[in-house]
Amino acid sequence: MNTLKISIITSYCLLLVSCNTDKTEIARIYSAAQNDSTSYYILRGLCKNYPNRLGGSANSIRAIDYMKSIMEQEKFDTVYLQECTVTHWDRGGEEIGTIKSNKVGSTRLSVCTLGNSVGTPNKGINAEIVEVKSFEELEKLGEKAIKGKIVFFNKPMDATKINSFEAYGEVVGFRFSGASVAANYGAEAVLVRSVTTANDTFPHTGVMRYENTPKQIPAFAISTIHADILSKQLVDDPKLIVHLKSNCKFLADEKSFNVIGEVRGSEFPDEYITVGGHLDSWDNTEGAHDDGGGCVQSIGVWRIFRDIGYIPKRTLRVVMFMDEEMNQRGGRKYAEMAKQKGEKHIFALESDGGCDKPKGFSFDTKENHLNYINSYKNFFEPYGADQFVSHGAGVDIDFLKEDHDIILGELMVDPTHYFDYHHSGYDTFEHINKEFLQQGSASMATIVFLVDKFGVSE
Ligand SMILES: [Zn+2]
Structure with missing residues (x-):
């Protein structure tokens, strides 16, 4: 046998051994995660004691203290706070929506103001x-039909879309810009069908x-069940009146x-890997899937490494971002400080798509990194998390993108039910599946392990 052949066989064997070793390590990562309930109970504490953690609120500060004390027990080298300034929008107590119809009588509606909205006058509207079901329809109707009225955007999310994020993307514009557009035609307020896949009263x-x-006009969300009731009553009584009242400011x-x-x-302390979720939540929810779960999964990455005895070669940062829901001041501050200190971030991973069954990852990076990271895909096959796509990554870590050499990633989970929970009182700890939560954490730990161990390019 010639030496070339021997050397080829030797490198092949070494590759095989290394690949099998990695498979064994990854199996240990998943077992460590599946045998651990710590994250689940930390999440319970967060959801039950510190719900409604909107940036600037008293509960957001309590949640920061809670998470800091939790992280201090997790044997990081250091745990610290990074200051950022956030706006403080306050819902201002009870919100009222009532149909007043001469034909049908009075019906109470389940409504809430949208974040950033102005309140109504004291006496309400x-x-x-x-x-309407589209901006085009609104434009066609014009000022004559709209002036002095409440525009009711009543377009449901498309239930036929398997990927609910796609369906969300089609209608979320009414929530985001509906008030600005309707004000151009003289509307008094907007009422937007909740952007959810659920048929519920939240x-x-x-x-x-x-x-x-x-003009800044008040913007309200209405539950899907009440949107259907209102739509039906409008058929019987097109002249019915809706009363809306809120005190937000x-x-x-x-x-x-x-x-x-x-x-x-x-080995490479000056190279950084960031893993995180956002600690703030909307003010009407426990924020279990969005995004308390992503926070505890991120802490879980480090706990899993400790459990299996893996020492990261690169500096690992686990970050609980503040203010994702409103203005992303936490994410902005993190990237600003990284830039100021000249830190080299090679990989940032976020979990902010809910905590259901992990399916894979979505990446945002340069072509050469993408090819390299795609070569890790097969390791995830036994765990059903081997869908690697390039549909962007987390909102908080996106500010690191200015560093063009970074790989940004987001854990991708089964999206079927995410928008049932999203931004509502239904997003509670009880809707978290412990096994899925832990599998998510294991998948995150695995991709971090691979990137940390092998780097991201030749
Ligand atoms: Zn979120």
């Missing part, structure tokens, strides 16, 4: 309704913005924080 909130608009900006746990890399 009483106006007729114009129901109004699902979310952020809205005033852009290019002559902006208070003074507040000091807030990202919570960071850091483990120094053993």
Whole structure:
């Protein structure tokens, strides 16, 4: 046998041994995760004791303290707070929506204001309704039909879409910009069908913005069941009146924080890998899937490494971002500080798509990195998490993108039910499946392990 042949066989054997070793390590990662309930109980504490953690609120500060003390027990090299300033929008107590119809009588509606919205005048708004299913329809109707009325955007999410994020993307524009557009035609307020796949009585909130608009008018979400009731009553009584009342307003900006746990890399301490979720939630929810679960899964990555005795070569940062829902001040601050300190971030991973069964990852990076990271895909096959796509990554880590050499990633889970929970009172701890939560954490730990161990390019 010639030496070339021997050397080829030797490298093949070494590759096989290394590949099998990695498979064994990954199996240990998944078993460690499946045998551990710590994250699940931390999440319970967060959801039950500190729900409604909107940036700037008292509960968001309590949640920061809670998570910091949790992380201090997790044997990071250091745990610290990174200060950022957040706006403080306050819902201002009870919100009222009532149909007043001469034909049908009075019907109470389940409504809530959208984040960033102005409140109504003290006496509320009483106006007729114009129901539309698109901006085109609104434009066609024009000022004559809309002035002085409440525009009711009543387009359901498309239930036929297997990927609910696609269906969400088609209608979320009404929530985000509906008020700005409707104000151009003289509307008094907007009522937006909750952007959810659920048929429920929870109004699902979310952020809205005033852009290019002559007037800031109040924006409300209405539950899907009540949107259907209102639509039906409008057929019987097109002249019915809806009364809307809210007291939301902006208070003074507040000091807030990202919570960071850091483990120094053993070989390349100046190369950083960031893993995180966002600690803030909307003010009407426990924020279990969105995104308390992503936070505990991220802490879980480090716990799994400790359990299997893996020492990261690169510096690992676990970050609980603040203010994702409103203005992403936490994510912005994190990237700003990384840039200021000249830190080289090679990989950032976020979990913010819910905690259902993990399916794989979505990446956002340069072609050469993508090819390299795709070569890890097969390791995930036994765990059903081997879908690697390039549909963008997490909102908080996206600010690191300015560093063009970074790989951004997001854990991708079965999206079927995510928008049932999303931004509503239904997003509670009880809807978290412990096994899926842990499998998500294991999948995250696995991709971090591979990137940390082998790097991201030749
Ligand atoms: Zn989120």
